[in-house]
Amino acid sequence: MQVTLKIFRYNPETDKKPHYETYKVEAEPTDRVLDLLEKVKGEQDGTLTFRRSCAHGVCGSDAMRINGMNRLACKVLVKDLGTDHITIEPLLGLPTVKDLVVDMEPFFEHYRSVKPFFINNDPPPQKERLQSPEERARFDDTTKCILCAACTTSCPSFWLDGQYVGPAAIVNAHRFIFDSRDQGAEERLKILADQFGVFRCHTIFNCTLACPREIQITKAIGEVRKAIATGRLD
Amino acid sequence: MKTHQYDVVVVGAGGAGLMAALYASRRARTAVISKLYPTRSHTGAAQGGIGAALGNMEEDHPEWHTYDTVKGSDYLGDQDAIEFMCYQAPEIVYELEHMGLPFSRTPEGLIAQRPFGGHTNNVTGKPVRRACYAADRTGHMILQTLYQQGIKHGLTFFDEFQMLDLIMVNGRAAGVVALEIATGEIHIFHAKAVILATGGWGRVWEITSNAFTLSGDGAAIVLRKGLPLQDMEFYQFHPTGIYKLGILITEGVRGEGGVLINDKGERFMDRYAPTVKDLASRDVVSRAIYIEIREGRGINGQRYVYLDVRPETVNKYAALDGRTRPDGSPYVVTAEELLAKLPDIIDFCRTYLGIDPVTEPIPVQPTAHYAMGGIPTNIKAEVLADEKGTVVPGLYAAGETACVSVHGANRLGTNSLLDIVVFGKQAGIHAAEYAQGADFEPLPADAADFARSQLEAIRNSKGNERIADIAAEMKRVMMDHVGVFRTEEGMQQALEKIRELKARFKHLHIDDRGKIFNTELLTAWELSNLLDLAEVTTVSALARKESRGAHSREDYPKRDDQNWLKHTLAWMRENGQIELRYKPVVITKYQPKERVY
Amino acid sequence: MKPRKVPTPGWNFEYLMWLFTRISGAAMLLLALIGFVGALIMGARYHMDLGTLMRWTFFPNPNHVLNSDIPDIAPWANAYWQIMQLLLVFFGATHGFNGLRLVLEEYIHSWGWQLALRLVLMILWLITLGAGFFLVLTS
């Protein structure tokens, strides 16, 4: 089948303003949108710029807006879109560097701000620290995050004010706050109770709908908020 | 052009690079440069597990792990290195756990382990549960955990900086030249020690489990610096990649009881590996699938077989095999259990195939997966300059790009994640130690010239050859002739083709001549690396007239220890000629014998 | 292993306002329900139009429902309904002005302006509260 791609283009070296360009490519219904982008770049227009690496949804490089919604280009098949007109645009809320490439620095800055690392100052035992399968399951969902930024850049709260730490940072804080081996919950919850923390979330759910790893982000945020409100982890 | 100075520069931020950086930064000023944001490294794609004889599920010993690895390597692995790695394994897995890695757990709260191909109880010969796992996201968890530690300890990262060249002064490593992708600016990183951890090069082949970005940059750069690459003919094809896409279906699926089925509905591994069957080592299973396909028993005559992990199939064959749970009860799985243990695999199948593996079998074919060969190093991760073991001062390599060699002719599943953390750590420790006792070599004035000229040549090239076309032709010919099965004739053909492609590469058609985020330029540069590596692989493979591990020649089907129990070293000389030399395998305890599973 | 520590819910402004928004929201729902039922019991179905019913629901004040044809509204002006009104005014104004602050702060990113905004809203809030209380208590 033939597919029409309408792609957001912006080259800072030559363009004052962004514009859209249209390409027609031959595609199988089972092609990934990433395959189509590669095809355009390889056969029609080598200047088209986007990030990609793993090509199967585990590295988080190629989050972009596909038909108006944040997706991983490598995880959407043409047939999933149900149309042969595909519009591809960069993520919202992060500065666009070129075409579909956005500056990820503000995103990672927020990520780093919530202490997304294991904190336990007790001397470790000889072998592993024990953890029951139930305790492990408590935070399993949020360990899946690949830092693709699809969630944070789909959140209207973040669009309005880029100082909001955003769902991805909260997800990564949640992963440690609810890890029975970790002792840093107090510090993290203090950070997240701040003006730009969890209370900026208005339960809009765009993040949850966008997450390619199907993490229950809004739920995780709710659990963090609840921990702040009740002073308990359960 | 900007110049930076660090004691140690680590190139690559996968498992190996991050582990090296964590250790180096304890004693030396360290910078990590990576062409991808660290968490996008391909270590994150690893699924099944990391091997360590913890014995959490049943009796196990590092010694058994050592023997299995030696045997798996088809006796080409260096036994001192293998022993070192396998004895380090439990300690390093505990270290990862202490860093917060969320392993799956046993009911007692210990790290959970599952069986994997080639890992056995040395007494009974039955599979042993040695792969420590975190669902089917073990690599993801390792990568995330190490990156988190990097943030915790304030590592200096240069993200999206692509190394283009290595600076060598007086035979010592003195730094690297890198391109800041976002600006197109060249940076020089002046260093006392350089650690290369740039990963593999599966993109040489058409069907591969590897990321677009795995183009073997580090190995190709080393080759261009006049240093050798070792055992390049040994490239692993993983038996179960998703048909056509190459996306990996972890061996863990067979570990959980999945079986391979041909068009006649036979579980054909019975015939090829009567004892461990579907859990034989990868080269054995890949060849079996190829033979089935070639003899017309692919599904509907196509180039794939089924990997069947439906609970009813699993339970049927588990009963036939007499497989039991640790408590002695018969092994029975439910769909829920599979969903919990293999969530990502099930998600891949749903997304890309539209099938549900608990109700339908998965179409699979062998997929190019892992480079056993690479930059030769010793146990301290020091890079070696020749067959005599001369060390290149200040240069270290670890991870898939290095060849210690612990994998020999065939890597066992779970041993790579182990390799990257064990030898990444060694590289970090020894590079920092070296840097403390060494001075900066003065930088030559023309340090960046070669890199710049390489880029400019591509940027200004005028021709009509498409990058994508050259890449596609290389991948196809390598898949057909330097893949699972090889012949003299086929490989000759491939070699000619690659040389032709290298000539055509000089006449590229380039659309993007800009500086900012010019990925077309970098893709072309990466292709030049792939072409060099494809050529070295083919030349090394042509010379080796035997079959061993992943190198399987139809014209020389037998292993030949008399003549070929040795490592290949390949140099690319100034005139482009490839020179091969050999060095002996280190054998300590285990004399080569025939390998049966 | 040491028990994991979680900060005790503190006197953090954002948290308190968040909590207050939920509590006041729930409280207003409750008060409105009581007002609504109350008005119906008192015969609103026969004597009031919808607008007046709503006025009673949200501001149960005899003055507020003047243009209804309820024969005698004087007995309604008791302390009970006055407390209801005071609560509603307090919750409504505080919830609403805080909401307004939240919304505006998402558009105003400089500290100085945010401070100015908070001051202005605080004053407006106090005036509204004052006016509301005055209306309740003097009618």
Place this chain on the structure above:
Amino acid sequence: MTLPRRVPLGAALRYRGGGPMWAWILHRISGLGMILFIAGHVLAGFGIQQLGGDWAIWYNTIYESLYFQLFIYFCVIFHAVNGARIIILDTWPALIKFQREFIWLEWAIVLPVYALTAWIMIQRSLGG
């Protein structure tokens, strides 16, 4: 050199969020609508009663118009029901797995109630 990160309103509205995104937008509009209405109303009431200002009467006539009343009723009903939904989800995050159902339920309450209200109001206003 890069494009700024500010998200233009048009782009934001074109984002294909789900029902909850629209619910949030309406919640915000309705909340603002109410606070402006009520603050104005209270102040105007105070003005009429105490100061007898013309501006207060002028203001009163606006919000007593049918269209404004229709708008405010929608604000009240929607904001109350949606606010209840948010409070419930915030208090019991475990219920978030039913978030789709919550949205359905919410509209199932808001629409009939509002339709009835609007119908009564229009009837009344036509009837004088």
